[in-house]
Amino acid sequence: MASSSSSPAQAEAFPDGTSDYVPLRKKYDPKKPHIADQPMTWSNWYKHVNWLNTTFIIFVPAIGLISTYWVPLQFKTLIFSVIYYFYTGLGITAGYHRMWSHRAYKAKTPLKIFLAAGGSGAVEGSVRWWSQGHRSHHRYTDTDKDPYSVRKGLLYSHIGWMVMKQNPKRIGRTDISDLNEDPVVVWQHRNYLKCVITMALLVPTVVCGLGWNDWLGGFVYAGILRVFFVQQATFCVNSLAHYLGDQPFDDRNSPRDHVITALVTLGEGYHNFHHEFPSDYRNAIEWYQYDPTRVFIWLMSLIGQAYDLKTFRANEIEKGRLQQQQKKLDQKRSKLDWGTPLEQLPVISWDDYVAEAKSGRALVAIAGVIHDVSDFIKDHPGGKALISSAIGKDATSVFNGGVYLHSNAAHNLLSTMRVGVIRGGCEVEIWKRAQLENKDATIVNDSTGQRIVRAGEQLTRVSQPVASADAA
Ligand SMILES: [Zn+2]
Numbered sequence: 001m002a003s004s005s006s007s008p009a010q011a012e013a014f015p016d017g018t019s020d021y022v023p024l025r026k027k028y029d030p031k032k033p034h035i036a037d038q039p040m041t042w043s044n045w046y047k048h049v050n051w052l053n054t055t056f057i058i059f060v061p062a063i064g065l066i067s068t069y070w071v072p073l074q075f076k077t078l079i080f081s082v083i084y085y086f087y088t089g090l091g092i093t094a095g096y097h098r099m100w101s102h103r104a105y106k107a108k109t110p111l112k113i114f115l116a117a118g119g120s121g122a123v124e125g126s127v128r129w130w131s132q133g134h135r136s137h138h139r140y141t142d143t144d145k146d147p148y149s150v151r152k153g154l155l156y157s158h159i160g161w162m163v164m165k166q167n168p169k170r171i172g173r174t175d176i177s178d179l180n181e182d183p184v185v186v187w188q189h190r191n192y193l194k195c196v197i198t199m200a201l202l203v204p205t206v207v208c209g210l211g212w213n214d215w216l217g218g219f220v221y222a223g224i225l226r227v228f229f230v231q232q233a234t235f236c237v238n239s240l241a242h243y244l245g246d247q248p249f250d251d252r253n254s255p256r257d258h259v260i261t262a263l264v265t266l267g268e269g270y271h272n273f274h275h276e277f278p279s280d281y282r283n284a285i286e287w288y289q290y291d292p293t294r295v296f297i298w299l300m301s302l303i304g305q306a307y308d309l310k311t312f313r314a315n316e317i318e319k320g321r322l323q324q325q326q327k328k329l330d331q332k333r334s335k336l337d338w339g340t341p342l343e344q345l346p347v348i349s350w351d352d353y354v355a356e357a358k359s360g361r362a363l364v365a366i367a368g369v370i371h372d373v374s375d376f377i378k379d380h381p382g383g384k385a386l387i388s389s390a391i392g393k394d395a396t397s398v399f400n401g402g403v404y405l406h407s408n409a410a411h412n413l414l415s416t417m418r419v420g421v422i423r424g425g426c427e428v429e430i431w432k433r434a435q436l437e438n439k440d441a442t443i444v445n446d447s448t449g450q451r452i453v454r455a456g457e458q459l460t461r462v463s464q465p466v467a468s469a470d471a472a
């Protein structure tokens with residue numbers, strides 16, 4: 001039938017979504033409560049452990065570490081191990097992550113095979129399994145549906161999610177139909193164990209053995225221990241990259257940017273950027289940031305193996321950065337004393353104001369706002385006499401250049417002394433109206449609901465009316 005694009009064999013191998021979540025498929029009965037949903041006890045703890053993953057991630061590396069006692073490290077083997085580390089690491093970062101999980105670029109079949117083989121050598125599951133989990137991670141970041149949510153602890157996000165069994169039904173579902181149609185992905189998934197043994201152990205052993213007769217060294221250092229380092233490095237993308245560093249684009253979730261994470265993970269350390277712009281083939285956007293994976297993909301595009309490299313427009317990236325900066329500014333602004341908001345101040349008649357000032361309280365009206373300057377008189381830089389002469393009067397013009405053109409800082413300080421607002425009808429009202437009419441003194445609130453008071457736009461700042469003779 002033309003209506004079905006997948007062959008019956010393929011449909012059977014990949015029924016759909018999450019039931020195939022575990023790296024090596026096991027019979028899974030959805031009706032029985034999953035072990036991960038049962039409390040861990042002394043009698044069932046071993047059932048909680050994912051022994052297959054634990055073997056690959058912990059036991060085998062431990063055996064490798066112990067065997068270094070008897071196996072000397074040769075210089076050539078060391079150099080090859082480092083090169084093979086970068087190759088298998090790039091299989092994960094450039095292949096598994098940026099190409100297959102995020103479709104940040106397209107690759108010709110030779111590059112696909114090269115990356116799928118390298119990724120197999122990192123022993124982190126098949127492309128299909130890895131990308132499925134990673135898409136859930138992006139879609140459900142920091143929630144219970146995130147397979148490696150850092151909210152469950154740094155250790156859990158790093159390794160716990162693999163060595164302990166997880167209920168596949170809990171993991172958020174994502175669409176991986178594109179991966180099921182990729183022959184390289186399908187082949188690697190079906191032959192995963194063979195791929196792992198070949199790429200993780202056989203190839204490094206044979207290269208070091210045939211190359212310089214270091215069979216055992218190749219097996220231990222370029223094989224087992226190199227796997228351990230690649231695994232731990234790339235696991236840092238799930239742990240460290242959600243824990244350490246800055247959040248220049250969005251601080252509502254856990255992803256962070258840090259150079260240390262970048263150095264460890266072949267450039268996957270600009271993770272705040274990556275979660276905002278996941279389909280960008282870059283992680284680092286500045287020239288000085290370390291992202292060898294980006295350089296590798298770019299080099300591959302030069303020889304035609306990679307194409308359709310996706311980038312977000314600088315305009316969009318800058319918008320995100322600016323909004324986050326604005327948010328941080330708003331938070332800073334909200335911590336400062338800008339004076340009681342006008343709408344919360346009592347409204348006082350002019351006569352009451354004058355009467356209260358006469359009775360001894362040092363009140364000064366400027367631009368329709370009453371200020372209590374009692375505590376400030378002795379500190380007034382212009383001297384006691386000048387400020388005292390304004391008590392009980394309308395000092396709008398005096399304050400704004402009539403006697404002294406006060407500074408921006410003075411207007412800011414004045415606002416913290418506000419105690420009331422004058423009701424209608426006198427000089428200040430006229431000033432106020434003039435201010436509203438003349439000025440672009442639009443009232444703007446920030447994201448915390450606070451009024452933004454820009455320099456030179458304080459309510460008490462009133463420019464001198466321009467003499468009409470000049471304008472004519
Ligand atoms: Zn992440």
Ligand SMILES: [Zn+2]
Binds near residue numbers: 274
């Ligand atoms: Zn990602």
